[in-house]
Amino acid sequence: MAPHSCKGCLRDIIASRMSKESNETAMEVNGLEENGLPDSPYPPRMRNGVSDFPCFSAMPWFGMDIGGTLSKLVYFEPKDIPKCESASEVETLRNIRRYLTKNSAYGKTGHRDTHLQEVNMKLAKFDEFDSLLKGLQYIDRNSPTECYYWANPTDESKCAKVNYDFSSPYPFLIVNIGSGVSVLAVYSATNYKRISGTSIGGGTFLGLCCLLTGCNSFEEAIELAAEGDHTHVDKLVRDIYGGDYERFGLPGDLVASSFGQMNSRERRSKVSRQDLARATLVTITNNIGSIARMCAIQERIDRVVFIGNFLRVNPIAMKLLAYAMDYWSKGTMKALFLEHEGYFGAVGCLLQFQEYLKS
Numbered sequence: 537m538a539p540h541s542c543k544g545c546l547r548d549i550i551a552s553r554m555s556k557e558s559n560e561t562a563m564e565v566n567g568l569e570e571n572g573l574p575d576s577p578y579p580p581r582m583r584n585g586v587s588d589f590p591c592f593s594a595m596p597w598f599g600m601d602i603g604g605t606l607s608k609l610v611y612f613e614p615k616d617i618p619k620c621e622s623a624s625e626v627e628t629l630r631n632i633r634r635y636l637t638k639n640s641a642y643g644k645t646g647h648r649d650t651h652l653q654e655v656n657m658k659l660a661k662f663d664e665f666d667s668l669l670k671g672l673q674y675i676d677r678n679s680p681t682e683c684y685y686w687a688n689p690t691d692e693s694k695c696a697k698v699n700y701d702f703s704s705p706y707p708f709l710i711v712n713i714g715s716g717v718s719v720l721a722v723y724s725a726t727n728y729k730r731i732s733g734t735s736i737g738g739g740t741f742l743g744l745c746c747l748l749t750g751c752n753s754f755e756e757a758i759e760l761a762a763e764g765d766h767t768h769v770d771k772l773v774r775d776i777y778g779g780d781y782e783r784f785g786l787p788g789d790l791v792a793s794s795f796g797q798m799n800s801r802e803r804r805s806k807v808s809r810q811d812l813a814r815a816t817l818v819t820i821t822n823n824i825g826s827i828a829r830m831c832a833i834q835e836r837i838d839r840v841v842f843i844g845n846f847l848r849v850n851p852i853a854m855k856l857l858a859y860a861m862d863y864w865s866k867g868t869m870k871a872l873f874l875e876h877e878g879y880f881g882a883v884g885c886l887l888q889f890q891e892y893l894k895s
């Protein structure tokens with residue numbers, strides 16, 4: 537992902553702050569000790585970009601979003617490294633990978649950053665949702681093909697991703713489907729509020745799928761779901777009414793009760809792992825779609841942007857959300873999606889740090 541090459545701009549700012557640092561005395565701001573670069577993520581014993589720790593070379597700035605399930609990282613990867621610098625760049629990239637693959641961000645304490653502090657990396661922390669929004673707006677501004685919707689989501693032969701011009705975005709709703717789900721209403725670049733959320737999110741999908749099917753990864757869960765049929769598991773309106781419940785506009789193929797067939801021993805014996813995975817995906821996704829729609833009605837907002845890594849490699853969920861938003865709003869609401877669905881928090885974190893350095 538390379539929306540912007542920062543070679544030159546960010547490094548110059550960093551270099552000038554670092555040289556100022558040696559002339560400044562430590563001071564206290566907002567309870568944090570500062571020495572030119574407050575809460576600097578550079579190791580404290582590193583000066584002018586050179587670390588005096590024997591085992592780790594200088595770390596560059598990078599943005600990291602340590603979530604409930606996944607850690608997301610963005611950093612600047614210059615494409616035009618001169619030969620004389622290439623060895624140190626390669627060492628730096630190797631270092632980043634080494635920190636990340638330690639896979640113990642929670643440590644024994646439960647504090648997400650303890651491990652990173654143990655390796656003498658200093659952290660500048662920013663709010664999760666401020667970062668998410670800043671990253672989203674930045675990527676959307678810089679990548680014209682970022683935002684899209686699904687046309688004809690229920691017809692495989694006509695279904696297609698269509699580019700959406702999101703240059704005048706406000707107001708809009710963000711539905712961030714991570715481990716849990718947060719719903720934010722965004723009124724301007726800086727004015728937003730968290731209006732709702734649910735603990736039944738991507739983590740629930742993965743957890744239930746592992747329990748029900750014995751799968752061991754998100755990719756496996758999605759592959760199973762792609763081959764399954766949820767109508768073997770769910771009870772539909774037609775299973776109860778024999779067809780549509782016309783008076784109240786409930787079509788026969790609507791799910792009346794998620795997993796509602798699974799009280800029958802006979803049906804349980806016939807159901808496959810694939811069916812169970814698909815039903816889990818449909819249950820979680822429909823529930824999120826329903827909450828999103830109610831939030832949109834309450835806030836009188838008609839554009840809903842769905843993001844989060846639950847949507848990664850997951851066209852089934854995206855198409856379901858697209859269809860449900862359109863159908864139940866009678867075409868008045870639009871479900872929108874973004875190409876870099878899970879990375880906005882990490883990008884926003886890096887941007888906020890850059891803003892801080894400039895200020």
Ligand SMILES: Nc1ncnc2c1ncn2[C@@H]1O[C@H](COP(=O)(O)OP(=O)(O)OP(=O)(O)O)[C@@H](O)[C@H]1O
Nearest residue numbers: 603604605606714715716738739754844845846848
């Ligand atoms: N490789 C993967 N491994 C595990 N989960 C994955 C993977 N790819 C996608 N997912 C899905 O993405 C979800 C996590 O999404 P995301 O990274 O946006 O949230 P998070 O930041 O970890 O959680 P939260 O924001 O709630 O703290 C998982 O619960 C799972 O449904």
Ligand SMILES: CC(C)(CO)[C@@H](O)C(=O)NCCC(=O)O
Nearest residue numbers: 604715716717718732733734735
């Ligand atoms: C706790 C967070 C904000 C962490 O990203 C997220 O997982 C979430 O919004 N969970 C749902 C919490 C709730 O509203 O029930």
